[in-house]
Amino acid sequence: MNRDTICVQGGYTPANGEPRQIPIIQSTTFKYDTSEDMGKLFDLEADGYFYSRLQNPTCDAVARKIAALEGGAAAMLTSSGQAANFLALFNICQCGDHIVSSSTIYGGTFNLISVTMAKMGIEVTFVPPTASEEELDAAFRPNTKAVFGETIANPALTVLDIEKFARAAHAHGVPLIVDNTFPTPVNCRPIEWGADIVTHSTTKYMDGHGAAVGGAIVDSGNFDWMAHADKFPGLTTPDESYHGITYAERFGQGGAFITKATAQLMRDFGCCQSPQSAFLLNLGLESLHVRMARHCENAMAVATFLESHPKVAYVDYCGLASSPYHALAEKYLPNGSCGVVSFGLAGGREAASTFMKSLRLAAIETHVADARTCCLNPASSTHRQMNDEQLKAAGVPAELVRMSCGLEASADLIADIAQALDKV
Numbered sequence: 001m002n003r004d005t006i007c008v009q010g011g012y013t014p015a016n017g018e019p020r021q022i023p024i025i026q027s028t029t030f031k032y033d034t035s036e037d038m039g040k041l042f043d044l045e046a047d048g049y050f051y052s053r054l055q056n057p058t059c060d061a062v063a064r065k066i067a068a069l070e071g072g073a074a075a076m077l078t079s080s081g082q083a084a085n086f087l088a089l090f091n092i093c094q095c096g097d098h099i100v101s102s103s104t105i106y107g108g109t110f111n112l113i114s115v116t117m118a119k120m121g122i123e124v125t126f127v128p129p130t131a132s133e134e135e136l137d138a139a140f141r142p143n144t145k146a147v148f149g150e151t152i153a154n155p156a157l158t159v160l161d162i163e164k165f166a167r168a169a170h171a172h173g174v175p176l177i178v179d180n181t182f183p184t185p186v187n188c189r190p191i192e193w194g195a196d197i198v199t200h201s202t203t204k205y206m207d208g209h210g211a212a213v214g215g216a217i218v219d220s221g222n223f224d225w226m227a228h229a230d231k232f233p234g235l236t237t238p239d240e241s242y243h244g245i246t247y248a249e250r251f252g253q254g255g256a257f258i259t260k261a262t263a264q265l266m267r268d269f270g271c272c273q274s275p276q277s278a279f280l281l282n283l284g285l286e287s288l289h290v291r292m293a294r295h296c297e298n299a300m301a302v303a304t305f306l307e308s309h310p311k312v313a314y315v316d317y318c319g320l321a322s323s324p325y326h327a328l329a330e331k332y333l334p335n336g337s338c339g340v341v342s343f344g345l346a347g348g349r350e351a352a353s354t355f356m357k358s359l360r361l362a363a364i365e366t367h368v369a370d371a372r373t374c375c376l377n378p379a380s381s382t383h384r385q386m387n388d389e390q391l392k393a394a395g396v397p398a399e400l401v402r403m404s405c406g407l408e409a410s411a412d413l414i415a416d417i418a419q420a421l422d423k424v
């Protein structure tokens, strides 16, 4: 099926007389006739539901749609994008292991990997997204278990050379995990370029209306865990906490990763998505292909206008020919990238502040990828504790404004930006 059709109809096919829309199965638990029936579920010998912390039919239908959209073998929903990235990494990394990660990633993920996972004994080496093959190669250690990056980084807007990162990961016998939140599978399917695992903050474009926090993990089914059995004992040796099951043997290449992350990590961490949220997420997915095109069109119009304005010092948007990431965007994102544009005002921090205050349509929010246009000046909000020097080093100079273009008429957005720039 075409991606557009999967957005609308994927994951759920009602039988004769069943509800047309995915039913919200608002039940914590499921009833069985015999203890033997239940026992088979606990032994993972039969398919079925027993407790919504592990699996729920509403969440599974939406996960199937996301798996189909990404061209993956299996998927699961999580309570948030943070939970998705944590479970995806922790499913194959344990104390004493090491991760190679692109340095331009979402601040929350940067903190998760560099601070919280470090406390668990998992180390990280950050490499710039522009790293050469040699630089990448040098970042690996014998205990490296995964490579991580974002297709389009939030908020740096760098574009990951997925093929290059996948080649490096595979040369060292480990999978590449790609956070595909910003382009969504409508604009890029990382698995087609060699990524093994794809993660999402569904909070962003997939939901698209700022309605529910959520996440997803998709496994391509392409990584051969058994061929690197010594590196991934969690998948290739018996799980004593699950009746001695060996996931890679019992569930094969296409089922092992998601089954382990569900049966073991979701069981223990409990960061599941609620069926209500999954229902809202699915409503967003039904129009994702239509909305992404409009987000990109509006962002391109806004970026082009900003680039020609004398009060704007620079614009970062990979759709612009002037972007250092334009060539990568043409390769990986031929139909558009995302709706987020970053730019700097010639007048510095004060100009940014006056500009933001003067906007009428674009709201000041710590959010992106919403139907409504919003913007943020990291220097006066998320990165407020830093001085101008530190801000520059972190790639978010004081004058930087990140604008997430919504679905309004682009002429109205540009008129709003123009009147706010006049006040600067």
Ligand SMILES: *Cc1c(COP(=O)(O)O)cnc(C)c1O
Binding pocket: 080, 081, 082, 083, 106, 108, 109, 150, 153, 154, 179, 181, 182, 200, 201, 202, 203, 204, 213, 214, 215
């Ligand atoms: C927002 C975001 C996250 C975190 O997702 P939450 O749903 O807020 O937990 C992770 N990665 C990227 C790229 C994001 O933009």
